[in-house]
Amino acid sequence: MTSYRGSESNGRLSVVYSFPHAIGAPGIGWTAWNQVTELVAAGHEVHLVSASVARPIPGLASDRRVLQRGRVRIPHRAVGRDRAFAFHDRIGAELVRRVRPDVVHTWPLAAERTLRAAAEVGAPGLREAPNTHTAHAYQVVAEECARLGVELPADASHAANAAHLAREEREWAAAAAVLAPSDAVARSFVARGHDPERILRHRYGARSDGAPAAPRRSDDPPVVLFLGRVEPRKGLHHALRAWAGSRLRDSGRFVVHGDPIPTYAAVLAPLLDQPGVEMRGFTRDPGAALAAADVLVLPTVEEGSALVTYEAQLAGCVPLVSTAAGAYLDDGVHGLLHEPGDVDALRAQFDLLADHPEEFARMSAAAAAHAPELSWEAAGRSLVAAYRAAIARRGGAVHAVAE
Template identity: 60%
Template sequence: MSESLERLLWRRARPGGGGVLAVLYSFPHALGAPGIGWTAWNQANELVRAGVDVHIVAASVAKPVEGAASVRTTLAFRGRRVPHRLLGRDRALRYHDAVAAGLVDRLLSAGSDEDVVHAWPLASVRTLQAARRLGIPGVREVPNTHTAHAYDVVAREYAALGLEPRRGESHTADPRRLATEESEYAAAAGLLVPSEAVAETFLARGFDDDRLLRHRYGCTVTMPPARDSDGPFTAVFLGRGSPRKGLHTALEAWTASKASAEGRFLVYGLLDEDYAAHLAPLLAHPSVEVRGVTSEPMRVLASADVMLLPTVEEGSALVTYEAQVAGCVPLVSVAAGAVIDEGVTGMTHEVGDVDVLAAQLDLLVERPEVLAGMSTAAMARADQLSWAAATQATLAAYGEAARLVRRSTDAAA
């Protein structure tokens, strides 16, 4: 690099500072599509808004990033998305990785000042290796816990419920996928972990803490719909209805709490058929309403007092950010990766701890002033939960990756 990333970041932070940081951002799916595509779009978009030259390499683009330095699609033809299944999922991901790796080499060999390679799972080993050859910090997004950990805990949860994991799903054990991800972990200079819950699963497997680059996610901060303070105490679950998300724990705690006597628990999201059958007695409780999928999550959150997410395994659930912005107090497991002030803007419990979650519900029902204070405190920190604020953490993580690369280069000299 013609100028170290650390120095560039320092100069950009100074009044009147100069220097332009450039990032090759590789995302092997539809950028801007729901799910991780939305996370990736917000990262790229806010990097551009922060003054970074962002070179996007995406399978396709569902939502353009205005002001990107360049955009290359790897699975699109004449502006239309080519489904991964048309080539075969693994082959499509390998092709994306090969194209992105080639661009790392070409852009840099042409004299460009690319300073960071930021890549996503399952299509990044060659891209990260190309960055390593050129002495460029290559960071790999880690949207969930270590994959081996995810496989283990999700399988145990299914077994405890007497259910079979769904074949082919991202959290069902797959040795080939695990091998791919482990090769990417090794190729990266640093791993972008969005929560301490994620970091701990890597530390438990012997990873050097220096390589775990803490950053975080965010949410779109808009004026939430007006809150209705006259209705009954309302809890909401918003997400995929599967054992991994812990809806069974939420239902057990809800029905055991005083809140279920006069309150209501609204369940939003697609429920797996076998899981829904297992939960049928709890879902039949008169205070529980199954609402299906919603296209207005912020309206749902603004209509509720608390959000329940006793997840078993997670990276850093975006709904926990959105809930706070909407003034809906998150009651979540420690595995949810939530960015909250304990007891001030939300509450946590250990995975599967029905008693603690029920007690938290009892507290907030019996002491509405505590609930109101937490809701107000959560909304007051909305700007801290924005994607713009998250980008500052990501830029700091890039700086840490640059220091790791420089330290490795100095040690080898």
């Protein structure tokens, strides 16, 4: 395939997508895999450069794997993370100059050269923001840890790292726009002085197995589920404090799936030792955990747009989440929101579940009916709309793609 400057005659975009990790791996690798998969499924020409591929994507226009030889995936630490990211960035920039795409989509820490190359060829270079502004994230997490007396490991993802922050600031400066998957992310960038016009909203999604959400038995005790990393940032301590004073404690179950970091485990120990609380550890089947629960609690203090909040709704599991979780829902319709750290509000929501389970049955049905808007297909349309907005703002014409 070749691309050339022309009019938007067929609606098809040429995209260079740069992801400096294993695409298809858990976490952000899964997010990136779904984005690229939906772009390809929608008929766009996608040139992918990734560190390696954990899950293949058929139909790519080109597929460059920077840290993979045959089936062997080379870990970043084998060459040094910073060196690996820098090498990836150079490869991405070379690809942009060769392909001359309509739009360039990059991810953190390996994007600066690639974004500058996008500007050289007249394509909008976009930088994904999977979390809030990094300085904001560092500050919020540090303050929460200080309140708890918890020290994060030096290699924790949200432990302050001045060099990484400086690199990200250069990337944001080089980008035509930042891709924000939630209002919480967008607000954090604006609060740090970014031009709102350079923040493009899109969203993430979830994949359904096609089975309808299982109805909850009215005679079963209500089940509250926490599912995720057990670290101060996710706010499990707030949920357990709310549980301690709620009427639900005497009639329900609070199931925790995840492994705590050691310094946080000591803080949680007395909170976990109360009626109804079950510490289960990490699960390889989050879908089953969601299907068995009535509500998902995620009182996070900092987040991008937690995929588990999408997955919960598909399972008919009602999200009780903080406004920082980046959930795609209407408060009181598909779930209930509270401000980060508002234990009283979360306790009142637990009491509501204890006293009025019919309200949660209504929200469960609404959440499950919300499924088409929560899909990765819908997220793909949102992402393409952001691409087109960036192209229009740059005053560029979309390439016509010739077979």
